[in-house]
Amino acid sequence: MNPFVFHVPTKIAFAEGAGSSTCEIVKELAGNKALIITDKPLLEGGYLTSVLEGFEDMPHVIFSDVPSDSDVDCVNTIAELARTEECDCIVAIGGGSVMDTAKVVNICLTLGGEILEYQGLNNIAEQLLPLVAVPTTAGTGSEVSMVAMVKDHTEGKKLLFGSRYLAPSVAILDPLLTVSLPPKLTAATGLDALTHAIESYVAVISNSVFTDSLCTDSARMVFENLRTATKNGADIEARSQMLVASTMAGVAFTNSGVGVVHALAHSMGAKFGTHHGIANSIFLPHGILFNMDIAAERYARLARMVGVSKSTKDLTATKDLLDAIEQLCIDCGLPRRLRDAGVPELNNSDIEELVVLAVSDPAIMFNPKDCSEKDIQELYERAY
Amino acid sequence: MQFFANSDELHHVMNELWMRIGRDPDMLEKLLASKLIVQFQYREPEGRVTIDCSDGIEMRVSTGEQLLKPIVEMSMKADVAHEFWLGKVNVPFAIVSGKIVSRGPVQKALTLLPVIKPAFDIYPNVISQFKTVTA
Numbered sequence: 001m002n003p004f005v006f007h008v009p010t011k012i013a014f015a016e017g018a019g020s021s022t023c024e025i026v027k028e029l030a031g032n033k034a035l036i037i038t039d040k041p042l043l044e045g046g047y048l049t050s051v052l053e054g055f056e057d058m059p060h061v062i063f064s065d066v067p068s069d070s071d072v073d074c075v076n077t078i079a080e081l082a083r084t085e086e087c088d089c090i091v092a093i094g095g096g097s098v099m100d101t102a103k104v105v106n107i108c109l110t111l112g113g114e115i116l117e118y119q120g121l122n123n124i125a126e127q128l129l130p131l132v133a134v135p136t137t138a139g140t141g142s143e144v145s146m147v148a149m150v151k152d153h154t155e156g157k158k159l160l161f162g163s164r165y166l167a168p169s170v171a172i173l174d175p176l177l178t179v180s181l182p183p184k185l186t187a188a189t190g191l192d193a194l195t196h197a198i199e200s201y202v203a204v205i206s207n208s209v210f211t212d213s214l215c216t217d218s219a220r221m222v223f224e225n226l227r228t229a230t231k232n233g234a235d236i237e238a239r240s241q242m243l244v245a246s247t248m249a250g251v252a253f254t255n256s257g258v259g260v261v262h263a264l265a266h267s268m269g270a271k272f273g274t275h276h277g278i279a280n281s282i283f284l285p286h287g288i289l290f291n292m293d294i295a296a297e298r299y300a301r302l303a304r305m306v307g308v309s310k311s312t313k314d315l316t317a318t319k320d321l322l323d324a325i326e327q328l329c330i331d332c333g334l335p336r337r338l339r340d341a342g343v344p345e346l347n348n349s350d351i352e353e354l355v356v357l358a359v360s361d362p363a364i365m366f367n368p369k370d371c372s373e374k375d376i377q378e379l380y381e382r383a384y
Numbered sequence: 385m386q387f388f389a390n391s392d393e394l395h396h397v398m399n400e401l402w403m404r405i406g407r408d409p410d411m412l413e414k415l416l417a418s419k420l421i422v423q424f425q426y427r428e429p430e431g432r433v434t435i436d437c438s439d440g441i442e443m444r445v446s447t448g449e450q451l452l453k454p455i456v457e458m459s460m461k462a463d464v465a466h467e468f469w470l471g472k473v474n475v476p477f478a479i480v481s482g483k484i485v486s487r488g489p490v491q492k493a494l495t496l497l498p499v500i501k502p503a504f505d506i507y508p509n510v511i512s513q514f515k516t517v518t519a
Contacts, residue, residue, distance in 0.1 A: 003474070005481040120457075120487040121479050160491060164482075206476045257476055360495040366476050370498070 004208035006255050009167040010133075010144045014244060016236060019134055019174035022091060023054035029130035029169055031089030034060040035082045035109075037102045038093040039068075042136060047180050048093055051134060061085045066094065069273065070101040071151040072115055072159065079108035089130040092168070093177075095189070096140030096276070099133050103148035103166045104159075106131050116152075116159070121362075124163035133168035136177045138229070138242040139189025139277055141196055141250020143171035151270075158270060160362060167254070173247060175239040183230045187332035188277030190226040190242055194219055194325070195280040196249035198288070199259040201302050202295045203366040207256045214252040220306040221245035223328060230332045257366025260358075261287035264379060267357035268343065271350065278341050281334045285322050286383050287367075290375065292318055295368045338384045346384055351377055386428050387466045393514075394431040394462050395447035398424070401469065401510045402435060402445040405503050414499040416440050420492055423454035426462040456488040469507035 013025070026034050034055065042048055043064040052062075063078050082090075082105065090109070092102030107118050110128040118124060133143035142148070147162045181189070200207060201215035221241045228238035264287070265279035288299060292315075300317035303309035309320030326336070335341040346354070355376045358364065364371055388394040405411050416437050424433045434452060436444040446452075460468075464483050467473045475497065478484045486493065 003477055003481075005477075117487075120485070120490050122482045122485040123487045157489070159489075162479075203476075206474075206480055255480065257480070360491040362491060362494055365479075365494055365497070 002206065002208060004206070004210070004255075006208055006210045007146065007164050007167070008144070008251055009146070009164055011170045012144065012173065012247060013170065014173040014240070016176055016240070017050065017174060018172050019051040019177050020054055022051050022132060022134055022172055023058055025132055025170050025172065026089055026091060026130070027058070029089060029132070031130055032059065033085065033087045034058060034089050034091050035078070035085070035087035035105075036060055036062045036091045036093065037066060037078060037098055037105065038062065038064050039066045039098055040064050042094055045180065047136070047177065050176070051093060061087060066098045066101050068097050069151060070097045071153050073153070075101055075104045075108060075115060075150055078105045082109050089132070091132045091134065093134040093136060095135065095137040096142045099135065099140065099142035099168070100148040100150060102131060102133070103142075103168070104150050104161060107161065107166070119159045119161055121160070121162040124161070124165045126165065128165050131168045132170045132172060134172045134174065134177065135243070135246070137181055137185065137189045138178055138239070138246040139192035141193065141246055141253060143168055143173075144247055144250040145254040147254065158266070171247060173243050175236050175243050178239050178243055179233050179236070181233065183233065184333065185277075186233060186242075187226065187230045187334050188275050188281065189246070190222055190229065190277070190332070191281035191284070191329065191334060192277035193242070193246040193249045194222040194226075194328075195261055195284050196253040196258060197222065197245075198284065198299075198302065199261055199366075200249065200252040200256040202291060202298045202368050203256045203259055206366055211252040211256040214248045216302060216305040218245040218248035218252065219302060221248075223306055223308060223324065226328060227331050258363045259287065259367035260290060260364055260371050260376075260379070262363035263358045263361035263367075263371075264376070264383070266361050266363065267354045268338070270357055271354055272343050274338070274341055274343060278334060281329050282336060282338055282341060282383050283379070285325055286379050288318065288322055288325075290371075290379060291367065291369050293369075298368075343384070346380060351380055354380055386463050388429055388462050391429045391431050394426060394429055395433065397510055397514050398431070398433045398465075399445055399447050400514070401503065401507055402433065404506050404510065405500065406443045406445065408502065411499055411502060412443060415443055415496065418492060418496060420456060420496070421452060421454045422456045422458065422493055423450070424465065425457055425459040426465055427459070428461050428463065431462060454488070456486065456490060456493040458493065459485040459487075469504060471504040
């Protein structure tokens with residue numbers, strides 16, 4: 001059996017309407033003045049009313065200008081606001097960008113100094129201020145993960161922060177807050193969750209029986225519920241299943257890591273702004289095919305456990321898994337090639353740049369099979 | 385019991401290892417291309433090894449305290465480093481379990497992991513030579 005360490009530092013609370021208890025939870029964490037971080041469409045669309053009503057009798061300040069691709073400038077602006085307002089706890093309501101921004105703001109607010117000083121892995125060695133994460137998408141797993149990424153637009157790079165202290169104190173899972181998510185984003189974020197589950201399951205040097213259980217159940221829940229959640233966003237049961245599946249896969253990947261699919265998707269996001277979930281959905285079958293010669297037994301076991309294959313032959317079961325992913329993506333209206341996702345034709349210079357980005361992505365270290373630059377290049381070409 | 389008896393031993397071995405890495409044209413070319421300054425900070429015993437490839441022309445190896453500001457810092461017990469160079473450390477696990485701490489743009493340093501893998505074959509020779517000398 002692999003050696004493993006399994007952390008779940010985040011308390012997880014799920015209920016329909018749980019968002020309305022956010023303020024109570026903040027008070028339980030001894031927060032006196034909350035910094036609420038969210039984005040404009042959520043705030044102005046009135047989707048957060050149930051959450052914000054609870055804060056009427058508690059001092060708080062709201063920052064709602066987090067962009068979809070958050071950066072260092074945004075983090076510094078929010079941290080400055082929080083210092084001026086003397087906030088002592090943070091509430092992040094939104095998707096991955098909002099939650100990652102909140103985590104990095106928490107570093108700045110608690111530890112002070114320059115943000116660049118804290119990038120790295122295990123580089124934060126003390127407890128940060130309480131952070132409550134309320135996801136409004138079902139896919140990123142950021143509400144329970146111990147990592148955060150924000151862009152440094154000046155340098156054109158993504159900064160990586162990884163520490164167990166970055167994990168939110170509490171994740172509040174309220175499916176009612178995800179019903180406004182449009183079908184395309186529901187599908188894309190759902191495929192992000194599925195990719196977390198599958199890549200964590202085959203991260204053979206770092207997985208454990210704990211992460212295995214989370215991966216298989218979360219993948220099954222995605223296969224069973226993503227179509228409904230995409231086609232009928234008001235179906236609360238499907239939304240609930242997807243939200244919980246996403247968080248389970250988040251706990252899995254923050255302990256086991258992801259793999260080559262995420263490395264490729266991160267690079268595509270950095271270079272062309274391709275949505276992370278869409279990029280994952282396109283690269284996932286290619287990543288499985290690439291890893292198949294050494295991980296077919298794991299893919300096959302997963303395929304049987306999620307109910308997409310009854311074959312006792314590993315290669316056949318893995319093929320069944322690939323077919324099931326393909327059909328799920330088609331049913332949810334997701335593009336199947338990069339060219340169909342708005343990516344311009346890739347020239348040699350683009351590919352060279354993408355390869356450099358992918359091989360330097362920490363996700364690739366957890367992939368079960370070593371990836372050469374040539375392998376990465378071929379994966380891009382196949383996915384295009 | 386820790387492998388290196390003291391900082392001098394640690395510095396001697398790591399300096400010799402990196403000098404031999406610098407004599408391997410394949411590894412050297414890729415290390416220089418990174419233009420990184422990586423500092424390894426060891427404890428039990430204490431040690432500092434700085435690899436400066438910043439000018440892309442020459443790789444400079446130095447031990448002990450340095451004024452040069454590294455781009456990436458990697459901190460670990462000296463025994464973890466010893467096991468690493470023997471090819472016995474599961475790096476993802478060491479990172480997940482907190483045995484290796486990195487500071488700075490760690491992505492750049494991680495790209496060098498496959499580059500320095502051939503040094504796993506060099507390290508046992510460095511150790512055996514070192515033991516012969518100090519015996």
